[in-house]
Amino acid sequence: MPSDLEGREVQMLDSIATPAIAIDDLTRTFKGPQGRVKHAINGLSLRVERGEMVGLLGPNGAGKTSTAKILMTVLLPTSGKAGILGHDVVRDPQTARRVTGVILGGDAGLYARLTAVDNLLLFADLYGIPYREQKPRIRDLLDMVGLLGNERKRVESFSRGMKQRLHIARGLLHDPDVVILDEPSNGIDPVGARELRALIREQVRDGRSVLLTTHYMFEADELCDRVAVMRDGTKIAEGTPDSLKKQTDGQVVLTVTVSGVGEDHVGRLRALPGVRSVGLTEHGGSQTLDVHSGQETDVTAAVLAELRGLSVIQVSKREPTLEDAYVSLISQDRR
């Protein structure tokens, strides 16, 4: 029979071994128009170890936010399990909420007519932080996110970047072990986004575990220890940013700036011999096509032939970036 001390050691080792976030075979379906069932998440399994930052990447509708909402305990899964530090988000949501910080992106989630400090005081009471600890904690957080001096201004007068920094302060109010960041840099200017990434990086340094949902590959590359890529509710790749980049080894990207490209053109380009994937980005009046192919095949002539009749503005070739690796993953199977 183990002694008391041994028992406590086993318990401690168990708690260290418990991942910060454990998602097993998670599925969430929604009923669409005409009763059609849509899988927002389809059999997702993922681990975030303690002190680790994991990025959940994918295009809009990939299932990232649904996954984040299940972990925030505001959405129930259809099947599967999700736990935060061993606390099941369905069976024990209260404990999961206590150890989780939720940082939302966008304008939602803050009371626009309250001042920054009143927003934080309200959430301090909602998180049950004792009164004596509230003010020093809020002051520290406002200082950390650079809002000291603006704390008495109403949130409705804040810029998008200031609101996002206030979101971070609110998410960290109760000093959570695990933080879920749902697309935090959406709509923020590049300088603000850089400051935000520095703030997020500090959180991991403080020993927190972070799940970051984003569709910005460079953000995940800069911040995350590991990334998982989702498409149509399914995880299609997982690994370190470097291992994902390696998937594009031996590839070359033909970039064509053009106007008038439609889905039919993209479909035809994907079918060309030697083409591995095609990405299309809209820029107001023009579009950019990124055509991925192997280094051994030059697809330039064939691509330009398919675009005959359209206004081609610029053609160039380059080495693939991490974003290309992501685009390549997302575009696979759509060829």
Add this chain to the structure above:
Amino acid sequence: MVGTLQRNAGPSVTWRLFFVAGWRSYLALFRWLRPSAFIPTVIGVPVVQLIWAVHLGRYLGAYPPDYYVVGNALHACAMAGLFAPAHSIQGERYGGTLTALLATPANRAVMFSGRVLPAVLTGAFTSAVMLGVGTALDWVHVPLGSLPMLGLTLLVTALSCSACGLVVGAVGLRTREATFLANVVLYSMLLLCGVNIPFAWLPGWLAAVGHAMPMSQGIEAARRVLSGAGGAPGLLCWELLKAAVLVLLALYLLQVLERGSREKASLDDV
């Protein structure tokens, strides 16, 4: 050290969640209600309603003006009492804060009940202003000695209306139609709770519905307090009982419908 702050929670935390967070949430949702909007909405409309009802009552010659003043003054507390808690969840939904709110570990019963208190005070204040208007126009006489009991009657009636508002607010967790529902309840009260139409004039089943609705015993109690007739404490006990039942129903609905909205992913619907 990470993750320790809220684990020190005790009774003072619950107290703050009820009183302080309740008041701050009220400010967060209703700070747009500046005097320029508050006076016409919460005071102006009931004053017009009160004057209209008194004049109609005089024309019909059914009851003296004080009957209509008391009925409409008490009905005025429903505007704040009913709509503020009803809007408290709908407002969170429209403001995009409902997800952040429900991701907190705050006890839902304490958190949402705390939002009722400012509504009760605003509702009772509105009714008191209406009685003041009736007194100024010489349509009703409020004896000084009746003030404590009258004040209690206004508070109990406002509590009953606010508890009903909390039920409507709970329904707002699942649907977007809480404001519409609050309007239906408000006008049903006007018709069925003895505000302007005595119970004796209603068909039996409608009178029974009216008696079961919030405010009906409160109005009768206020009329008895002002006329010096007895029986007001008993009526107020009934009104309190209705308020308690409505609060319990609201807390049950909050629990069930929060789970339902997590299942149906309807928390972000606007």
